[in-house]
Amino acid sequence: MTSEWQELIQKKRAARDALIPQEWRLPTTITSKVSPESTYSAFDLLKEAALLTDRENDITENNTATSLTAKIASGELSSYDVAAAFCKRAALVHQLTNSLTEIFFDKALERARWLDEYFAKEGKTVGPFHGLPITLKDMVHIKGEHSTMGFVGHLKYPAADEHAVIAEMLEAAGAVFYCKTNVPQTLFVCESFNNVFGRTLNPYKLCLSPGGSSSGEAAQIGLRGSIMGVGSDIAGSVRVPALFTGVYGFRPTVNRLPWAKQADLASKGWQGVQPTLGPIAHTAQDLTLFMKTVIQAQPWRYDSTALAVPWHDAPREEKLxxxxxxxxxxxxxxxxxxxxxxxxxxxxxxxxxxxxxxxxxxxxxxxxxxxxxxxxxxxxxxxxxxxxxxxxxxxxxxxxxxxxxxxxxxxxxxxxxxxxxxxxxxxxxxxxxxxxxxxxxxxxxxxxxxxxxxxxxxxxxxxxxxxxxxxxxxxxxxxxxxxxxxxxxxxxxxxxxxxxxxxxxxxxxxxxxxxxxxxxxxxxxxxxx
Amino acid sequence: MTSEWQELIQKKRAARDALIPQEWRLPTTITSKVSPESTYSAFDLLKEAALLTDRENDITENNTATSLTAKIASGELSSYDVAAAFCKRAALVHQLTNSLTEIFFDKALERARWLDEYFAKEGKTVGPFHGLPITLKDMVHIKGEHSTMGFVGHLKYPAADEHAVIAEMLEAAGAVFYCKTNVPQTLFVCESFNNVFGRTLNPYKLCLSPGGSSSGEAAQIGLRGSIMGVGSDIAGSVRVPALFTGVYGFRPTVNRLPWAKQADLASKGWQGVQPTLGPIAHTAQDLTLFMKTVIQAQPWRYDSTALAVPWHDAPREEKLxxxxxxxxxxxxxxxxxxxxxxxxxxxxxxxxxxxxxxxxxxxxxxxxxxxxxxxxxxxxxxxxxxxxxxxxxxxxxxxxxxxxxxxxxxxxxxxxxxxxxxxxxxxxxxxxxxxxxxxxxxxxxxxxxxxxxxxxxxxxxxxxxxxxxxxxxxxxxxxxxxxxxxxxxxxxxxxxxxxxxxxxxxxxxxxxxxxxxxxxxxxxxxxxx
Missing domain, CATH: 3.90.1300.10 (Amidase signature (AS) domain)
Incomplete structure (x- = not known):
């Protein structure tokens, strides 16, 4: 790699880290314990740092996507407080696991404030995900943000000029985006290293892999820097990271979720094993909530490859x-x-x-x-x-x-x-x-x-x-x-x-x-x- | 073509025609007017022959699949009378349009009798198609019958040793099979001629084509030798024949109907434009009835290529x-x-x-x-x-x-x-x-x-x-x-x-x-x- 590339990499990392407010930065007594060889648990280090208030801990630790959206919809929690708590926790988890690629906390807080105003004025939510913070794997385009995916050559690419369809749909349902997450080189291995952003660590033990290719999602959700995230899976890239970080993940049937307008990863028209997006979350109910919310909004109206197969509730069977x-x-x-x-x-x-x-x-x-x-x-x-x-x-x-x-x-x-x-x-x-x-x-x-x-x-x-x-x-x-x-x-x-x-x-x-x-x-x- | 093949062809045609009872044969005053150059209408010739009783005419002409199944289920009509009327009419329509490849009226009448006995004994139908006569394009395997599809070489093939999945499913729903129908050579043209069975004619005017490749289906359904039939469509083979004979046809999304266990027509694993079966019938309601009945019986349980996409009623919208x-x-x-x-x-x-x-x-x-x-x-x-x-x-x-x-x-x-x-x-x-x-x-x-x-x-x-x-x-x-x-x-x-x-x-x-x-x-x- 040329020194020009090396310089762009350093600039990219520095720009990303500069987006973390000073008061959310971990002391060196903590960060010195963070490395891919460290046997520390990020759970322990986060507790040791003690930067989260009791309320922030309560919001981020004692909820699911289902309970958070219910609390926001009932007025018990504001979108702003929820977004602020998750931005802060994601920043801390990132410093412990190196899991973020793009940070846009400012946009998230602004959007959360707008959602609160809408709720106050209209007396209703904009949709089922009103105020829900959702993390996105780096390939999911967000207008104005980059989708580098760890490719050095992509550092010269412009920022995305529009959202991926999944992002459009989640946002229409009320979601708040605040960061994107790291992937392994080419996304084709179940690891977590690339030359641009380095290696993502497993919060349970830093010397372990969080799996891949939805590595950053798994690290963030595992340590509750995120309540729900969007991964992708062509061979296990949602499921293995979910397993490795103790959370739930789901790989749906291909084309039930919209794939369109993401950063390219395969030749157009690729006919082999097909990738799909999939949710990662803290409960099985939250996986269902994600799938149901997106499919009920009819992805086929926005992405011609998404299949017009409507959502149908499967009646619960107590004996399987x-x-x-x-x-x-x-x-x-x-x-x-x-x-x-x-x-x-x-x-x-x-x-x-x-x-x-x-x-x-x-x-x-x-x-x-x-x-x-x-x-x-x-x-x-x-x-x-x-x-x-x-x-x-x-x-x-x-x-x-x-x-x-x-x-x-x-x-x-x-x-x-x-x-x-x-x-x-x-x-x-x-x-x-x-x-x-x-x-x-x-x-x-x-x-x-x-x-x-x-x-x-x-x-x-x-x-x-x-x-x-x-x-x-x-x-x-x-x-x-x-x-x-x-x-x-x-x-x-x-x-x-x-x-x-x-x-x-x-x-x-x-x-x-x-x-x-x-x-x-x-x-x-x-x-x- | 060798004389050995010519002989097999003649034997095949003679064997088929011998299955038409003497009393259902048209006089030469009628058959002499039948040829691919004839401008006669088979509707007129059928009337002229006057071989159908008023009751047979009423059963075959004044019904849809929906009304027939309702009348059988209410006891107003017996399965036997319905089957007998359609066997007879199909035999007459065949003599006017050359539309059948396989005839098995005896099996149909035996099955209809069994269905009537079941109904009398159990006080209920076996399924939504109880007693409904259904015609099948020649490629749909029926146990014990041939699927020649007009290929001379297939004359040496043994009879099918099991039903195609669609036939299994229709039979499980109560259908009565009585004949299979003609196709053009290779099924890849919108015509109606092959070397084994010759040319199928359009009942509206014998010198016109009934279209193809579901040629025999269209001719039979057009002149009500059939109330409902199973065609197949890879480029228009259900729809064009339906258009040409004035009936309704439907090409569903691929793999919503089961394709398995039919006579081979494409290389296994064929990845190009995919064929699908599709119903041909007398009303739009009958098309829906066919699709709903088959899909509600879950074709994916019998054919691993059929998609587990459940049927969902589309609420009627009066303003489209x-x-x-x-x-x-x-x-x-x-x-x-x-x-x-x-x-x-x-x-x-x-x-x-x-x-x-x-x-x-x-x-x-x-x-x-x-x-x-x-x-x-x-x-x-x-x-x-x-x-x-x-x-x-x-x-x-x-x-x-x-x-x-x-x-x-x-x-x-x-x-x-x-x-x-x-x-x-x-x-x-x-x-x-x-x-x-x-x-x-x-x-x-x-x-x-x-x-x-x-x-x-x-x-x-x-x-x-x-x-x-x-x-x-x-x-x-x-x-x-x-x-x-x-x-x-x-x-x-x-x-x-x-x-x-x-x-x-x-x-x-x-x-x-x-x-x-x-x-x-x-x-x-x-x-x-």
Missing amino acids: TIGVWSQDPEFPVYPPIARCIASAVDKLRAAGHTIKVIEAPPTMKAMKIAMRWFALDQVNLPFKFLEDGGEQPIADLAAMDPGQFLDPGYVPDLHENIRISADIHDYRDEWAKIWRDADLDVLLCPASRGSAVPHGEFGPLMYTILWNLLDFPSSVVPFGKVNKIVDSKDGYDASVVDGAPTGFQLVGWRFQDEQTLMATEVIADALKA | TIGVWSQDPEFPVYPPIARCIASAVDKLRAAGHTIKVIEAPPTMKAMKIAMRWFALDQVNLPFKFLEDGGEQPIADLAAMDPGQFLDPGYVPDLHENIRISADIHDYRDEWAKIWRDADLDVLLCPASRGSAVPHGEFGPLMYTILWNLLDFPSSVVPFGKVNKIVDSKDGYDASVVDGAPTGFQLVGWRFQDEQTLMATEVIADALKA
């Missing part, structure tokens, strides 16, 4: 048939996840749900098909972006080389698209047979082999990419924490990840987003009981 | 905003269609609907993209099937050569799929702008340049294939007839098509099948008023 696929023997889960799933299944069985043990096709089958599809993109826009900025791929990305999953000498021909599609058809039919034979409401399975890992050690996404390939809606439910005493066994040393959150994935059939979210709520409630 | 796109200047409609649309628009405006005139992008844009996509199928299964039987493409098919729509020297490369997809994206965005700017409920436009044409004279499907490319649901509404006196003008001679039905197309946004059908009902009612 839950398939349990505890692991792929080729990629066995580590003891903390095995214990988490076994314990969840015990509780669900005790709560009266029907548990059916599922034998699944090998995950490698899905990975190989997905990688053949990715290999068909001869343009590879993210790598072109790297070249534009004189960047080398980071080690994590180089290790993700799709070539490792392809047959030796693989060269796609003109018929390969049809062949891939036929292979997906057969693979989906295998799953259809499983679903039908067991008459499943939902499938419970790992979201990853383990909990959050040390930075740079993630590896391939064996438990999430298959649902992208099949386009099955899937959520992540946090449940329990790693315990180094009980989880260190069978040669696995759990001490480095001690205290990291654990959880699992819930998967529904394609387009059954409503049912999948309903099952997520029911299961989350059963586990809390 | 109707976009009117009266023609593409590059492919102007003929006077009968121009008059039909102008007259429909006048009535709709008078009924209080808001009419907005639409300027559309050239249809050639859609045709060119679609043909690039078809050209990507290097296997071309239908042509392989022709080779298998030693067949040459018929003239109509040779004339349909996709190459005529491709740029000179066009050779697709590995990136072509992505390029096509990007082009469709842009094209859909053009339509999205039109839809939004005019805030359309539905678009009214031609389904074809003219009414039914003489055999072999159809040409490319300029007004239907665009909706397949965009995957927009679209129905055909019959309205009026060609009048050689008023329609012969501007150099157009309407005398050859005098009396042929006219009509138009109604188009909704992708996935808004329910709304499109609701608008079709409202508009059809307004035109009948």
Whole structure:
């Protein structure tokens, strides 16, 4: 990288950090403990700093998106106080986890004030998200802000001249935007480092990864600098970060949420595994709230790729048939996840749900098909972006080389698209047979082999990419924490990840987003009981 | 073609015709008037033959699928009498139009008897289609019957060993199957001839085409040998035949109806413009009944490609905003269609609907993209099937050569799929702008340049294939007839098509099948008023 680029990077970081008010800055006694090697917990450091008032702590810690919007709509809380509390907490969480890319607290406070005035004058909210602070992954364009996504070459790009459709829709529903969040280089690895903004840290233990590519979202939401955020997922990028930071995440069926007008990441017309946006939040109810609010506002009216499939409430079923696929023997889960799933299944069985043990096709089958599809993109826009900025791929990305999953000498021909599609058809039919034979409401399975890992050690996404390939809606439910005493066994040393959150994935059939979210709520409630 | 094939063809036709009971055979005084050159109307010939009793005429002529199922469910009619009347009438219509490929009246009557017994014993119907006779395009597999689809090589294929999913589902709802219907060679032209079964004729005038590829369906339904049928549409194959025979047809959004387990027609995994099944019937209400009945039975439980998008009733709106796109200047409609649309628009405006005139992008844009996509199928299964039987493409098919729509020297490369997809994206965005700017409920436009044409004279499907490319649901509404006196003008001679039905197309946004059908009902009612 040239010194000109180095200079632009330093300028960008300095400009971002200058947007944090002096009185919200952490003392060096705290910041000196922050590094990617640190074993400190950002939860502890935030408490130690003691910069948040009791009221700010109460607003940010003792709420969900559902309760916050209700309190604002009833007049119990003002939009301004809520926005101010989250701006301040996000600034503190950022200093502990390096999770923000763009900061626009001033706009947020101005908008919150306007919302309060509207509410006072009109006696009603502008929409279901009136006053709700929402964080956005860096690719979501916000008018007047940058969408660098960690690409050095993008530092020369102008600010966005309009909102992404999702941002337009959330804003129309009343949301308050205050910052955007960090991603890994190219967004194609489950890590959190890029050359522009550096590395985002896991609030539970700074030496651990928050996962990726919705890394900054997960770090902020994990430590409640955000109550709800918008991530994106093409292979696990909403779900793995949610798992690693102990929060809820949801990957909907593709095109139920609007994708249009975001920063480009793939060749236009890209036909392979499709990305989708997805919410990250603190409860299953909040995931549903997000999906319902956006879909009821009819995204297809604003984005021609969004599907005109209306929201339909899935009636709550207190007794579910839950398939349990505890692991792929080729990629066995580590003891903390095995214990988490076994314990969840015990509780669900005790709560009266029907548990059916599922034998699944090998995950490698899905990975190989997905990688053949990715290999068909001869343009590879993210790598072109790297070249534009004189960047080398980071080690994590180089290790993700799709070539490792392809047959030796693989060269796609003109018929390969049809062949891939036929292979997906057969693979989906295998799953259809499983679903039908067991008459499943939902499938419970790992979201990853383990909990959050040390930075740079993630590896391939064996438990999430298959649902992208099949386009099955899937959520992540946090449940329990790693315990180094009980989880260190069978040669696995759990001490480095001690205290990291654990959880699992819930998967529904394609387009059954409503049912999948309903099952997520029911299961989350059963586990809390 | 070898003499061995010629012999198999003769055997096949003879076997089929032997299944028509002696007492249902038309005298030679009638059949001598039947030929592809004949200007007779099959309506007149059927009346002249006078083989149907008053009761049989009443059952087959004075009903819709909706009224028939209601009468059977109330005990007013027996399933047996209904099945017997339609078997007989279908046999007569077949002798006038050569529209059937497989005949299994015996199975139909046996099933109808069983349905009556069930009804008598249980006091209820087996489902919404209890006792409803439904015809099926030849590609829909019926256990124990053949799906030759006019391919000579298929004469050596065994009978189907199971139902197509759509047939399973219709049967589960109570339907009675009694025959399958003819198609043009390869199903890829809007004509009605193949080497196995010969040419299907238009009941309004035998020298006219019933359109294609759901040719036999249209002929049978047009002359009420069938009350409701299942066609398929990849470029207009439900809609054009419906238009040409004066009935209603609907092309739903792809994968809302189940496609699985039909006779193969495309390479497995085919990624281009997708085909879908669609109903053909006598009223708009019947189209809705078909779609609602199948989707409420959850096709995704039986076919992993069917989308789990539940049926939702679209509340009837008495005042619609109707976009009117009266023609593409590059492919102007003929006077009968121009008059039909102008007259429909006048009535709709008078009924209080808001009419907005639409300027559309050239249809050639859609045709060119679609043909690039078809050209990507290097296997071309239908042509392989022709080779298998030693067949040459018929003239109509040779004339349909996709190459005529491709740029000179066009050779697709590995990136072509992505390029096509990007082009469709842009094209859909053009339509999205039109839809939004005019805030359309539905678009009214031609389904074809003219009414039914003489055999072999159809040409490319300029007004239907665009909706397949965009995957927009679209129905055909019959309205009026060609009048050689008023329609012969501007150099157009309407005398050859005098009396042929006219009509138009109604188009909704992708996935808004329910709304499109609701608008079709409202508009059809307004035109009948």
